[in-house]
Amino acid sequence: MRQTFFLTLLAGAFTVLSCESTPRKAEEKQTQTAIVPDAKWWKEAVVYQIYPRSFKDSNGDGVGDLKGIISKLDYVKSLGIDMVWLNPVYSSPNKDNGYDISDYQNIMKEFGTMEDFDIMLKGFHDRNIKVFMDMVLNHCSEEHEWFKSARSSRESPFYNYFHWWPAEKGKPPYRFSIFDEKGDAWEYNKATNSYYLHYFADAQPDLNWENPQLRQEIYKMMRYWLDKGVDGFRLDAIAFCSKDTIFPPLPKEYDGNWPLYYASGPHLHDYMQEMHREVFSKKEIATVAEAMGDVERVMKFVDPERKELNMAYYFEAIDFGYLPKEYKMPDPKGYDFVAWKKIYAKWTDAFAQKGWGTMYLANHDQPRMLTRWGNDSPEFRDVSSKMLTTFILSMRGTPCYYYGDEIGMDNIKFDKVEEYNDIELLTNYAQVKAKGGDLKRFLEGMKISSRDNGRTPMQWDTTLNAGFSTGKPWLKVNPNYVTVNVANQENDPNSILNYFRKMVQLRKKEPALIYGDWKLVDSDNPSVFAYTRELNGKKLLVLLNFKAVNATVNMAGLDLSQAKVLMSNLITPSSVSVSIALKPYEAMILAL
Numbered sequence: 001m002r003q004t005f006f007l008t009l010l011a012g013a014f015t016v017l018s019c020e021s022t023p024r025k026a027e028e029k030q031t032q033t034a035i036v037p038d039a040k041w042w043k044e045a046v047v048y049q050i051y052p053r054s055f056k057d058s059n060g061d062g063v064g065d066l067k068g069i070i071s072k073l074d075y076v077k078s079l080g081i082d083m084v085w086l087n088p089v090y091s092s093p094n095k096d097n098g099y100d101i102s103d104y105q106n107i108m109k110e111f112g113t114m115e116d117f118d119i120m121l122k123g124f125h126d127r128n129i130k131v132f133m134d135m136v137l138n139h140c141s142e143e144h145e146w147f148k149s150a151r152s153s154r155e156s157p158f159y160n161y162f163h164w165w166p167a168e169k170g171k172p173p174y175r176f177s178i179f180d181e182k183g184d185a186w187e188y189n190k191a192t193n194s195y196y197l198h199y200f201a202d203a204q205p206d207l208n209w210e211n212p213q214l215r216q217e218i219y220k221m222m223r224y225w226l227d228k229g230v231d232g233f234r235l236d237a238i239a240f241c242s243k244d245t246i247f248p249p250l251p252k253e254y255d256g257n258w259p260l261y262y263a264s265g266p267h268l269h270d271y272m273q274e275m276h277r278e279v280f281s282k283k284e285i286a287t288v289a290e291a292m293g294d295v296e297r298v299m300k301f302v303d304p305e306r307k308e309l310n311m312a313y314y315f316e317a318i319d320f321g322y323l324p325k326e327y328k329m330p331d332p333k334g335y336d337f338v339a340w341k342k343i344y345a346k347w348t349d350a351f352a353q354k355g356w357g358t359m360y361l362a363n364h365d366q367p368r369m370l371t372r373w374g375n376d377s378p379e380f381r382d383v384s385s386k387m388l389t390t391f392i393l394s395m396r397g398t399p400c401y402y403y404g405d406e407i408g409m410d411n412i413k414f415d416k417v418e419e420y421n422d423i424e425l426l427t428n429y430a431q432v433k434a435k436g437g438d439l440k441r442f443l444e445g446m447k448i449s450s451r452d453n454g455r456t457p458m459q460w461d462t463t464l465n466a467g468f469s470t471g472k473p474w475l476k477v478n479p480n481y482v483t484v485n486v487a488n489q490e491n492d493p494n495s496i497l498n499y500f501r502k503m504v505q506l507r508k509k510e511p512a513l514i515y516g517d518w519k520l521v522d523s524d525n526p527s528v529f530a531y532t533r534e535l536n537g538k539k540l541l542v543l544l545n546f547k548a549v550n551a552t553v554n555m556a557g558l559d560l561s562q563a564k565v566l567m568s569n570l571i572t573p574s575s576v577s578v579s580i581a582l583k584p585y586e587a588m589i590l591a592l
């Protein structure tokens with residue numbers, strides 16, 4: 001019996017390998033409505049996030065651009081993904097890499113022209129790939145025409161597009177800014193003798209959402225992009241839009257928790273419902289909230305009855321394992337794996353009741369997932385990358401996969417502050433310095449957690465600068481590009497890249513991975529993340545060893561007698577018995 005079982009396992013592994021000859025097969029864009037009543041294409045989509053600055057440079061100025069993306073359309077298609085999330089490409093002086101927009105209806109000069117954008121969008125659409133845009137609506141750039149006019153005089157018709165504290169009322173009440181060296185969210189403006197509010201950098205003045213005229217301008221601008229044919233929006237830092245504009249003193253319980261006290265102002269959801277009526281209801285689009293806060297707060301965005309947005313991503317799991325009250329400083333003791341799994345369980349259960357979530361382990365605000373959640377040592381980089389990919393693509397919630405993770409890119413781990421570009425890191429460095437803090441310790445922590453780790457140029461091949469650019473890249477290329485690159489992995493059936501493609505295909509083939517119920521198994525297991533996905537009587541078991549040790553899983557109550565391996569990140573999967581033994585970082589998906 002044991003022998004027959006092992007044969008089934010190998011047969012299963014073979015099926016997985018053999019489907020890799022067809023990863024380029026065109027996907028179905030129809031939903032699987034027959035299977036579940038509330039099927040939606042955006043629930044079934046696999047999202048691939050492109051950070052345009054770092055994807056591909058077409059003209060040798062060291063900065064990725066739209067023509068660069070256009071030259072890689074077939075590559076993106078070959079991944080099998082359905083939708084691209086594009087980080088901001090609008091005109092911007094780039095104080096925060098495009099998150100400071102000076103013109104919402106124009107393309108950043110470094111990235112190209114509106115014509116390039118149209119060609120790119122058509123290129124994706126021709127390949128049956130949808131595109132959603134990053135919308136930064138809490139703030140714009142100090143170089144936006146609205147702000148230039150507003151800051152010139154209190155009489156400006158745009159003065160009320162922003163939040164001001166007139167100097168005759170004295171010093172404004174304390175508000176913290178995460179991207180400000182002084183940590184002060186109010187900046188004095190001489191011409192108007194008033195302070196303007198900026199929760200992020202002083203080059204990113206907050207927009208005054210209380211002003212209906214401003215809101216109408218924003219909705220009009222969003223409709224402009226919809227009319228162009230974009231398929232949705234990711235709403236950046238959206239929970240900060242609505243504020244208590246009296247700016248009362250912060251209560252004692254504030255305790256540095258600025259997202260809690262600054263976000264989710266009194267009219268936030270009125271504005272979201274208005275935006276739904278004015279913009280989203282025009283077309284079936286994907287809308288993703290970057291939502292701060294607990295389940296209750298996040299759920300408000302996505303409860304379908306409220307008619308706001310359709311997906312949200314949350315921070316509790318990704319921000320886990322940092323020391324309290326310090327900026328992204330990893331706890332030297334590591335993180336509590338069992339508690340981390342329970343965070344996923346809590347959110348996945350919540351989205352099973354209402355709305356829809358997303359699943360991600362990295363994006364442009366995060367370090368590389370391999371370094372942070374896997375193991376980037378030569379011994380384990382391959383297997384742990386594949387394990388994390390299995391995790392992202394087998395959870396309930398739309399998977400958002402970050403460029404470069406499909407080849408196992410990892411943190412660059414800069415030694416010197418001069419090597420960094422990111423405003424968040426540079427201002428936090430300055431804050432630590434001003435307080436006389438331990439800068440060496442700070443920089444050590446940043447090797448694990450800082451955002452620039454996730455922004456280094458895409459590693460295409462072994463040529464100069466990893467084939468990203470013929471000029472000097474805006475941010476250093478990870479020197480490991482000589483071995484970690486797309487070209488090397490393209491023809492290796494066992495590469496991380498081809499594993500990602502297989503996993504995407506498996507998610508499409510198995511509706512249980514998309515819509516199935518999710519249930520944690522052996523929840524207190526200190527090494528393994530195990531769960532089932534079940535739909536209409538079909539049950540899958542996902543086993544993920546997150547540690548560099550052999551591990552076993554307690555299968556209490558699950559019948560494995562007919563189990564078949566659908567996916568394995570080992571060339572020869574290990575054996576299955578009632579107590580399953582997993583090798584370090586082993587991942588398996590079984591059909592029970």
Ligand code: TEU
Nearest residue numbers: 096099136178200236237364365424451
């Ligand atoms: O991020 C929102 C946000 O609150 C950030 O502070 C985030 O928590 C932080 O980057 C984590 O390190 C969005 C964008 O994703 C980010 O890139 C922008 O810098 C920020 O808004 C300002 O627009």
Ligand code: CA
Nearest residue numbers: 057059063065
């Ligand atoms: Ca360029």
